[in-house]
Amino acid sequence: MKHMSKLALFGLVFGVMAGSNSAARAQGMPVNPNLAKRGRELFLIRSCDACHGIGKGRRAGPDLLGVTDRRSQEWLRKWLKDPAAMLASDSLAMQLKDEYKGVSMANPRLTNSDIEALINYLADATRKARK
Numbered sequence: 053m054k055h056m057s058k059l060a061l062f063g064l065v066f067g068v069m070a071g072s073n074s075a076a077r078a079q080g081m082p083v084n085p086n087l088a089k090r091g092r093e094l095f096l097i098r099s100c101d102a103c104h105g106i107g108k109g110r111r112a113g114p115d116l117l118g119v120t121d122r123r124s125q126e127w128l129r130k131w132l133k134d135p136a137a138m139l140a141s142d143s144l145a146m147q148l149k150d151e152y153k154g155v156s157m158a159n160p161r162l163t164n165s166d167i168e169a170l171i172n173y174l175a176d177a178t179r180k181a182r183k
């Protein structure tokens with residue numbers, strides 16, 4: 053009996069650890085569902101989808117699947133606030149500029165809350181596409 057319960061405890065702890073690891077990997081940043089919903093609307097209204105797919109390959113701009121994993125939220129905030137300033141000063145942005153010759157993203161003129169909504173949407177769409 054004593055032996056059994058130790059085994060059960062081990063199984064439980066191991067299961068929880070394994071579960072939380074894969075959950076963290078699949079989820080990335082925590083998502084606020086209301087912001088994600090608003091971000092999805094903005095992504096369409098502001099025609100981001102004209103240049104960006106999410107998991108559908110590159111268009112005029114990079115595919116945004118996983119962008120919230122490969123960039124920090126801080127980087128994304130700065131990018132969406134002022135792409136031109138980033139293209140002139142940030143090494144990652146300069147690499148993108150080299151890769152996407154001919155088209156540069158114009159300043160989308162977003163408010164800070166629009167930017168938060170869009171970042172939540174990108175994280176949410178990434179998570180859903182990977183399920």
Ligand code: HEC
Nearest residue numbers: 098099100103112113114119148149152155156157160170
């Ligand atoms: C006219 C086409 C165009 C539109 C419209 C556009 N983008 Fe972009 N975007 C680009 C290009 C091109 C790049 C790559 C950097 C560069 O050359 O300017 C980029 C880069 C990005 C990146 C960084 C990608 C990475 O891999 O780090 C994000 C995030 C992004 N755009 C989000 C948006 C959002 C959100 C909108 C809508 C508000 C939007 N873009 C509208 C063309 C566009």
